[in-house]
Amino acid sequence: MITLDAIRAxxxxxPNAAITEGLDRGLSLPxxxxxxxxxxxxxHQKIFDRCWQYACHEDALRNPGDYAVTQAGRTPIIITRDHDGALxxxxxxxxxxxxxxxxxxGNRRMLQCPYHAWTYQLDGQLRSAPRSxxxxxxDCSAIALEPVSVEPWDQWIFVNPDPHAEPLSAVTAPIRHLxxxxxxxxxxxxxxxxxxxSMSCNWKVxxxxxxxxxxxxxxxRTSFGKTYKVGPDDYRLESWGDTIWHSSPTKWVPNDVDPATLKGFRFAFLFPGSFCAVDDYVGFAGRVFPTGPExxxxxxxxxxxPEGDQEIAEQWLAMWDQTLREDKLATDLQQVGYHSGRIPNARILLESESSLQAxxxxxxxxLTA
Ligand code: FES
Ligand SMILES: [Fe+2]
Structure with a gap:
């Protein structure tokens, strides 16, 4: 069995108390x-197997028979909309x-495994198996797909590999007003x-x-930082137990649009790796998940x-792609330092990087639960 004590040795x-104390004064985890x-x-065992994670937009599961595939940590997941409307x-x-x-x-009356054609109802019950x-x-009646938890958060569908997970609303309650x-x-x-x-870095990086x-x-500098106000007095950060909020006014928009007329950038994060964001032209929802230790x-x-300037929206999509590629470049390079074994902890700025501490x-x- 894997334990923190074995990893520590x-x-x-x-000791754990020293690591906790390090976090309090702005060190990262070791x-x-x-x-x-x-x-x-x-x-995987203590976090990803037990936490709510973004799957898809509700549009993918609007009609009876719709099914959508996703991944939550290491768990591959299929979500269905049953004929009685249940998710x-x-x-x-x-x-x-x-x-x-x-x-x-896709959409089907029943789910059928493409390998040997075992057929399941949308509630997961095995209906038939060729040559059974x-x-x-x-005994087909004793076999069913293994359940996980599913819930909507507004228009988004979230999954939790734990079939007995606490309600999603319990972890999202502090941030719902935003x-x-x-x-x-x-x-x-x-x-x-x-x-x-795809990154060559640990998911936490x-x-x-x-x-x-x-x-x-x-x-x-030429992407997100050009578009939004990113100075310490403009960029707002808030955090609760499982949720984190960022917002910032828009700094610059092409085509002579006055940024003061816009609502700006808003971003919500749900531990361990799901997020949604919006500004006046684009928005997105997504997740990060580990594919290996590094x-x-x-x-x-x-x-x-659709009501915004489409030319700007196209530019904003490209700006986001550039931003995320720049992030990938940085985090891939950081991992080399984490891998070196020479630096025991990273150091965090407790004001400017407060959500990172959270x-x-x-x-x-x-990890210690
Ligand atoms: S693995 Fe699904 S039917 Fe064989
Ligand atoms: Fe970034």
Missing amino acids: RHGLP TALYVDPDVLQLE RGFVNACRHRLHPIATEN QREPEL TDDLNADLVKYRFSARYEY WAENALECYHCPTLH TCSAVADMYTN FLRRTWTG
Whole structure:
């Protein structure tokens, strides 16, 4: 069994209380926790297997028979809209030999595994298996897809691999007064594209980058930092247990638009890796998830405001792609330093990077639970 104590002994880490105290005074978690494969396994067990994560827009599951595929940490997931309207989620692995039930979204009266054609109802119950009548031991009625939890958050569908998860509303309650407005604006936007990025860094390095804008004036000088006000007196950060909020006024828009007439940038983050954001021209929702101890992937479903200037919206989509590529470059390079074994901790600015401290405390709480 993997334990923090075994990981501590391997890397010569301080006791838990010292790590907690380090977080309080602006140190990061020990850098060994950003490279060790056992830490990732522990994070899967204690964090990703138990937390709510972004899956898709509700449009993918509007009609009876709709199904959508996603991933929450290490768990492949299929979500269905049953004929009675219920939203259900399952591990996307056939109970025969674990082939995915589907690899793309679709609509069917029943789910059928493409490998040997085991057929499941939309509530996960196995309905039939070819040649099962020749197998007296095989009781189809006792076999069903493994359930997970599914819930909407406004127009977004979230999943939690834990079938007994606490309600999503319990973790999102502190930030709802902000996201209600964000999502009410974003629900009017039209889907444009899914952006996908593969990083050579630990998932926490990427998430930490997404949770501070201290790097925006330098790394995003010609992208995010040109578009929004990123100075310490303009860029607002707030954090609660599982949720983090960022907002900033727009600084510059082409075509002589007065930025003072715009609502600006708003961003919500749900631990461990889901986010949604909006400004006056574009918005997006997505997630980051580990693909290895020192690799991760991020997806962002991009939307544009049909009532906004479409030329600017196109530029803004490109600006976001540039921003996220710049982030990838930085986080890939950071990982080399984390991997070196020479630096015990990173150092955080407690005012300018306060949400990063909140994220690390929540990660540490999860790991030590
Ligand atoms: S793995 Fe699904 S039917 Fe064989
Ligand atoms: Fe960034």
